[in-house]
Amino acid sequence: MINRNIQPTTQQVEHIAFVKPQIFDVTPAVKLLWMKEVPNDTVRLDLFFDAGITRGEQSLPAIVHSLLFSGTEAFSSVEIHDQIDSLGGFLDTDISFENAVVSIYCLKENLLAIAHIVADAINNCIFRENEVVDTLRSLEQRYKVNQQKVSNVAQQQFRKLLFASSESYSRLAALEDFQSPNNFGYRSFWKENYLNGLTRITLVGNCGLDTVDELIDLFGKWAKDEPAKYEGDFAMTPQKIHFPKEDAVQTAIRMGKFLFPKNHPDYLEFQVLSTILGDYFGSRLMTNIREDKGYTYGIGTGNMELQRNGYFVIVTEVGKEVTEATLTEIKFELARLQTELVGEEELSLVKNYMLGQLLKSADGPYAMLDMFNSVDMYGLDLTFYDQAIEKIKHVDAKRIHELAIKYLNWDDFLIVTAG
Amino acid sequence: MIQFNRFKLANGLTVLHHLDETTPMVVVNTLYDVGARDESEEKTGFAHLFEHLMFGGSVNIPDFDAPLQHAGGESNAFTSNDITNYYNVLPVQNIETALWLESDRMLSLAFTPKSLEVQRNVVIEEFKQRYLNQPYGDVWLELRPLAYKVHPYKWATIGKKIEHIEEATMDDVKAFFNAHYHPANAILCIAGNISFDETKRLVEKWYGTIPTSIKPERMLPKEPAQNEFRIQTLERNVPNNAFYYAFKMPERKSFEYYVTDIISDALGREKSSRLYGKLQKELQLVASISAYISGSLDEGLLMIEGKLNDGVSFEALDEALWNVLAELINHPMEQAETEKLLIKIRTVKAFQEQGLLNRAMNLCNYELLGDANGVNEENELYQSITAEHIQTVAKELLRKENCSLLRVKAITND
Numbered sequence: 001m002i003n004r005n006i007q008p009t010t011q012q013v014e015h016i017a018f019v020k021p022q023i024f025d026v027t028p029a030v031k032l033l034w035m036k037e038v039p040n041d042t043v044r045l046d047l048f049f050d051a052g053i054t055r056g057e058q059s060l061p062a063i064v065h066s067l068l069f070s071g072t073e074a075f076s077s078v079e080i081h082d083q084i085d086s087l088g089g090f091l092d093t094d095i096s097f098e099n100a101v102v103s104i105y106c107l108k109e110n111l112l113a114i115a116h117i118v119a120d121a122i123n124n125c126i127f128r129e130n131e132v133v134d135t136l137r138s139l140e141q142r143y144k145v146n147q148q149k150v151s152n153v154a155q156q157q158f159r160k161l162l163f164a165s166s167e168s169y170s171r172l173a174a175l176e177d178f179q180s181p182n183n184f185g186y187r188s189f190w191k192e193n194y195l196n197g198l199t200r201i202t203l204v205g206n207c208g209l210d211t212v213d214e215l216i217d218l219f220g221k222w223a224k225d226e227p228a229k230y231e232g233d234f235a236m237t238p239q240k241i242h243f244p245k246e247d248a249v250q251t252a253i254r255m256g257k258f259l260f261p262k263n264h265p266d267y268l269e270f271q272v273l274s275t276i277l278g279d280y281f282g283s284r285l286m287t288n289i290r291e292d293k294g295y296t297y298g299i300g301t302g303n304m305e306l307q308r309n310g311y312f313v314i315v316t317e318v319g320k321e322v323t324e325a326t327l328t329e330i331k332f333e334l335a336r337l338q339t340e341l342v343g344e345e346e347l348s349l350v351k352n353y354m355l356g357q358l359l360k361s362a363d364g365p366y367a368m369l370d371m372f373n374s375v376d377m378y379g380l381d382l383t384f385y386d387q388a389i390e391k392i393k394h395v396d397a398k399r400i401h402e403l404a405i406k407y408l409n410w411d412d413f414l415i416v417t418a419g
Numbered sequence: 420m421i422q423f424n425r426f427k428l429a430n431g432l433t434v435l436h437h438l439d440e441t442t443p444m445v446v447v448n449t450l451y452d453v454g455a456r457d458e459s460e461e462k463t464g465f466a467h468l469f470e471h472l473m474f475g476g477s478v479n480i481p482d483f484d485a486p487l488q489h490a491g492g493e494s495n496a497f498t499s500n501d502i503t504n505y506y507n508v509l510p511v512q513n514i515e516t517a518l519w520l521e522s523d524r525m526l527s528l529a530f531t532p533k534s535l536e537v538q539r540n541v542v543i544e545e546f547k548q549r550y551l552n553q554p555y556g557d558v559w560l561e562l563r564p565l566a567y568k569v570h571p572y573k574w575a576t577i578g579k580k581i582e583h584i585e586e587a588t589m590d591d592v593k594a595f596f597n598a599h600y601h602p603a604n605a606i607l608c609i610a611g612n613i614s615f616d617e618t619k620r621l622v623e624k625w626y627g628t629i630p631t632s633i634k635p636e637r638m639l640p641k642e643p644a645q646n647e648f649r650i651q652t653l654e655r656n657v658p659n660n661a662f663y664y665a666f667k668m669p670e671r672k673s674f675e676y677y678v679t680d681i682i683s684d685a686l687g688r689e690k691s692s693r694l695y696g697k698l699q700k701e702l703q704l705v706a707s708i709s710a711y712i713s714g715s716l717d718e719g720l721l722m723i724e725g726k727l728n729d730g731v732s733f734e735a736l737d738e739a740l741w742n743v744l745a746e747l748i749n750h751p752m753e754q755a756e757t758e759k760l761l762i763k764i765r766t767v768k769a770f771q772e773q774g775l776l777n778r779a780m781n782l783c784n785y786e787l788l789g790d791a792n793g794v795n796e797e798n799e800l801y802q803s804i805t806a807e808h809i810q811t812v813a814k815e816l817l818r819k820e821n822c823s824l825l826r827v828k829a830i831t832n833d
Contacts, residue, residue, distance in 0.1 A: 002624060004478075042769045078690065078696045086755065086762070138706045144659070150552065247656065250548055291541075349489045352489050353491060359491065364775075
């Protein structure tokens, strides 16, 4: 008879085989990373540009990003998309604080043909008037919808207050940005941040070396001359502010504070603390606020990485009548980490969980490339993950306690609520 | 090609095994053949609420998540109108923890009153977060009862209304478990670097003693053929007028299902699609438009949805939209367009085969349809679709009497 009351024996993850991609210099400042070992014919190509939302005023980064495939002298936007679709390709675009990314997903036999279409579309974009009007209308609608979501309002206002000392990082989109075209602005942003703004290329796919060479030839001309420069010194005033929304049935909470960039000596051990507090299903915040009180569908913590800094954030949406009760519980959980040592059972659970997740994030060529990229972009290498394994295994309750005292003071937080 | 083995335990549990020697992880995926369509109309939202309770402790194990996390793993689940699916991803050396946990909650739940009370609240917050506190969030709550008059697809998985969740009792929970949560009503897939023999040994060990029950016979009322155009208009405090055209489409097992999928791609999947090109780019009537299928097992819906530009009337959109649909009905599709749609399917299939969890879920989904190997035959089915198929199915589906239209009219409260 099996004993169902006892967990079968488990083994902690001991070793993870991290794989380094091949690295090519497109120029001295721009690299191409290539992960070749893919078991089937799929390919992903990512182009990174120094064109994130902090890089321009009046929503120029977001608008230009949306207009990259809006048409050339020779082809309309529909024709460009038709060409890519006819080769079975998918385009994906993404924009964040410090980067804009254009991604191609396709089968390897079609990669070069699609890459040429993408290169031509971006290179020869003419910002046709009808396309600009249509794109602005779509962005305006999306903006208006987002303004009705408490999660978005809280997120935006949190960002504005957190980065209050930096004009470019605190700037929010405004309705007017989408209400009249600014062709001069679009063209100059496009020239500066795309045609001279490529910061890296990543490729996952079992293609040949000649393909890599051709991609370097094709996109290398957009390489940014100098490494991009980023702000890193921000000052924030701890405060608590509410943004009312009449008919909301939930309140969104965003609270956070600056911590440090990824290369800081406390970064890895803080991840363990952050996981205990709110970064997995069994975390203290989830256990208390969702699984014990039922105040929310979800609550979590995140460590947001910037090139030269980083911030810690707690995110949730709760029933509006329990907003204050939720904040009280968050305060209680922060204080508990500062006053009591984490028990051995909980700490070992979190360690095992984190090692298992690290193993998972290195599983397969796509995941491994992303993993490498997310350290290489910050000037780190794969030893970061070897260190991560060591730190996770060896951090003790006393050290967690120290970090909580150092970094999780309630009075240091910016708290934004909307609802 | 996804290779797999299949066996069945004496208690009726169907088990699929997929070997992947390249991954250090293992997936334990369990599909229960129960969804919101199996609820009674007076107690909707139950399949989904129940999914939450499955994490609230089982008969011998007080907490589901902690032991799994201790084993380096992670778990989640989702409920649809058709199925409830639970998955665990963990380092392969610790697979027994997942089998121990999953088999124990198949055996029986702890049924603690606290768990029910808390999860009722959590689900109510989920209801608010996803459906009530979002602009256009309640559209599906209104559209389903417009499109379906009899079939239980007329309510959403979250439930018809919050009251149904508030009123759920422990007796309801127990009855639901007894009817639907047992080996004969489940498909288990183990995927990872683990041999077939070892899989058999471990599954037999943990699941072999779970008592058998009879698989419930599903007797859902069949939705009568729709013979009328239905239209409903909601007034909401939203920024723009929005439209949702829902056409009844064939069930999952039919060949026409695949043809309809291709039709939805032709109409509005990408920026080279017909509706996007004509209504957004050329006529500038809409700020966004897309088409897709609901993907349900019984008769589903082919959807066309979007938002109007300011100053454009619903009527102007309506006329232009039906013209685009008439094109598809009246003229056979050119070969270049069919080829474009089919090569995109090929790309998608290749990417779907990349993820271990994806493979495990897909094998279970196809086994539910009758044969897990369907996952390997699907691309060929798509590739066999011709312009003639497309025209025939378009003619059958894209009729006004087969359509339910929900309009959301923007009004301002402030």
